[in-house]
Amino acid sequence: MVSTEITLTAQFYDLDPMGVVWHGNYARFLEQVRCQLLDNIGYNYAEMQASGYIWPIVDMQMKFIRPIRFHQKFVISATILESANRLKIEYIIRDHASGEVLTKATTTQVAVEVSTNELCLESPTALTDKLKDLS
Amino acid sequence: MVSTEITLTAQFYDLDPMGVVWHGNYARFLEQVRCQLLDNIGYNYAEMQASGYIWPIVDMQMKFIRPIRFHQKFVISATILESANRLKIEYIIRDHASGEVLTKATTTQVAVEVSTNELCLESPTALTDKLKDLS
Amino acid sequence: MVSTEITLTAQFYDLDPMGVVWHGNYARFLEQVRCQLLDNIGYNYAEMQASGYIWPIVDMQMKFIRPIRFHQKFVISATILESANRLKIEYIIRDHASGEVLTKATTTQVAVEVSTNELCLESPTALTDKLKDLS
Amino acid sequence: MVSTEITLTAQFYDLDPMGVVWHGNYARFLEQVRCQLLDNIGYNYAEMQASGYIWPIVDMQMKFIRPIRFHQKFVISATILESANRLKIEYIIRDHASGEVLTKATTTQVAVEVSTNELCLESPTALTDKLKDLS
Numbered sequence: 001m002v003s004t005e006i007t008l009t010a011q012f013y014d015l016d017p018m019g020v021v022w023h024g025n026y027a028r029f030l031e032q033v034r035c036q037l038l039d040n041i042g043y044n045y046a047e048m049q050a051s052g053y054i055w056p057i058v059d060m061q062m063k064f065i066r067p068i069r070f071h072q073k074f075v076i077s078a079t080i081l082e083s084a085n086r087l088k089i090e091y092i093i094r095d096h097a098s099g100e101v102l103t104k105a106t107t108t109q110v111a112v113e114v115s116t117n118e119l120c121l122e123s124p125t126a127l128t129d130k131l132k133d134l135s
Numbered sequence: 136m137v138s139t140e141i142t143l144t145a146q147f148y149d150l151d152p153m154g155v156v157w158h159g160n161y162a163r164f165l166e167q168v169r170c171q172l173l174d175n176i177g178y179n180y181a182e183m184q185a186s187g188y189i190w191p192i193v194d195m196q197m198k199f200i201r202p203i204r205f206h207q208k209f210v211i212s213a214t215i216l217e218s219a220n221r222l223k224i225e226y227i228i229r230d231h232a233s234g235e236v237l238t239k240a241t242t243t244q245v246a247v248e249v250s251t252n253e254l255c256l257e258s259p260t261a262l263t264d265k266l267k268d269l270s
Numbered sequence: 271m272v273s274t275e276i277t278l279t280a281q282f283y284d285l286d287p288m289g290v291v292w293h294g295n296y297a298r299f300l301e302q303v304r305c306q307l308l309d310n311i312g313y314n315y316a317e318m319q320a321s322g323y324i325w326p327i328v329d330m331q332m333k334f335i336r337p338i339r340f341h342q343k344f345v346i347s348a349t350i351l352e353s354a355n356r357l358k359i360e361y362i363i364r365d366h367a368s369g370e371v372l373t374k375a376t377t378t379q380v381a382v383e384v385s386t387n388e389l390c391l392e393s394p395t396a397l398t399d400k401l402k403d404l405s
Numbered sequence: 406m407v408s409t410e411i412t413l414t415a416q417f418y419d420l421d422p423m424g425v426v427w428h429g430n431y432a433r434f435l436e437q438v439r440c441q442l443l444d445n446i447g448y449n450y451a452e453m454q455a456s457g458y459i460w461p462i463v464d465m466q467m468k469f470i471r472p473i474r475f476h477q478k479f480v481i482s483a484t485i486l487e488s489a490n491r492l493k494i495e496y497i498i499r500d501h502a503s504g505e506v507l508t509k510a511t512t513t514q515v516a517v518e519v520s521t522n523e524l525c526l527e528s529p530t531a532l533t534d535k536l537k538d539l540s
Binding site for chain 3: 148163166167179205
């Protein structure tokens with residue numbers, strides 16, 4: 001299972017008038033850990049473009065279980081759930097101190113061939129070969 | 136069915152390096168039309184707080200069907216799907232010119248009583264009475 | 271004098287925990303009215319790129335005089351102050367109801383020739399000709 | 406001289422269609438290092454509020470000298486320039502690898518007494534005593 005995690009601290013600019021992280025800001029947190037995951041695989045934005053594919057996000061789902069407050073440290077894990085036909089990643093955000101689950105999320109990306117602008121029904125080997133190397 | 140819509144134009148600051156609206160920015164679009172819907176009902180943030188409840192978002196789901204580009208005009212509709220136990224709103228984003236569906240989304244909010252910090256399993260009458268008046 | 275203005279309403283996502291628009295969000299407001307100004311001139315991002323130049327912002331200054339609160343309507347004007355050697359634009363944000371000045375700002379952009387990646391010490395005629403037509 | 410620094414990496418969500426960090430996103434970088442500086446002093450948002458003052462930003466100035474690109478590591482320093490009558494902080498962003506200066510900025514904050522909503526012409530001792538302890 002390909003997985004990674006990062007630790008972040010909620011910043012003032014993340015907060016809304018309720019004093020908690022505004023729900024729309026979590027997409028940044030997910031992207032930051034997703035990019036680290038893709039870096040670890042050796043298939044981040046630069047390699048995607050070099051391989052002739054872009055990987056737009058077609059689905060994003062988030063469950064907000066407990067709020068995150070100013071200065072709170074939290075850990076986000078990202079784990080690849082599916083890769084054969086699309087790239088589905090699961091995220092879990094936990095409080096750094098207690099380990100309590102704060103947020104769960106998934107994102108789904110599909111490959112689009114740049115030259116034809118066509119959606120790939122199977123993930124290109126540019127991705128799947130990288131993942132084979134790791135398993 | 137309680138519903139409303141707004142028309143927006145994609146700004147430069149909404150775009151990512153692919154030249155399309157970054158997926159994380161859609162939460163702002165949803166919030167803008169949701170606030171107009173809540174204003175129409177007479178139960179937006181000021182009235183929520185006055186009623187003794189806050190309504191955090193506990194679930195957000197988005198399907199990105201077609202990208203939105205610089206200067207593209209799009210229409211977002213927001214429709215209340217459920218209100219008895221939680222407030223579930225459905226959003227559809229369409230291209231302004233063609234009417235083509237670009238994005239579908241839902242958000243779910245639950246009432247939390249400020250004085251007790253307790254989650255309400257039924258929506259408080261502060262909301263449901265407003266909706267009765269409209270139907 | 272080339273000038274334009276737009277009217278905006280402060281959204282929930284613009285606010286910080288103090289309940290006022292977070293200072294970092296004003297860059298979006300400036301960009302929105304600047305784009306309308308550049309559209310009016312006929313020299314916005316698409317035309318810039320077609321003309322062989324990009325126009326990065328090299329200086330931005332903001333004075334925050336009075337806060338903007340949730341649902342407050344405000345008017346932003348943008349006026350070209352200089353264009354011969356660089357594009358300097360002045361912005362004034364006023365409360366929609368009272369006309370009171372809330373914020374003052376300037377941005378300065380310089381032309382960079384895409385083919386050579388060189389900074390232009392004089393603004394290219396691609397811009398200055400458009401402005402001549404207007405005066 | 407009271408000073409601190411942090412190291413950040415440009416994320417995908419920081420970038421604009423030109424592939425460089427969008428100028429409006431630098432306010433987040435400044436705030437992150439400013440908060441670390443205020444933490445070091447022992448006078449961040451929680452202590453500000455406990456002391457009976459808020460410290461809105463009344464002036465922000467930025468000079469963008471060189472762009473920041475995807476995955477580029479950069480160091481931001483924050484140094485207190487003035488504190489007697491207002492809190493003026495200078496920021497310098499440098500490329501992590503070369504040390505080259507990328508951006509210069511300042512922010513100015515003034516104290517507002519919460520109970521009276523009045524601007525303080527002299528910085529309250531709540532701040533200046535903290536700084537005396539450090540020098």
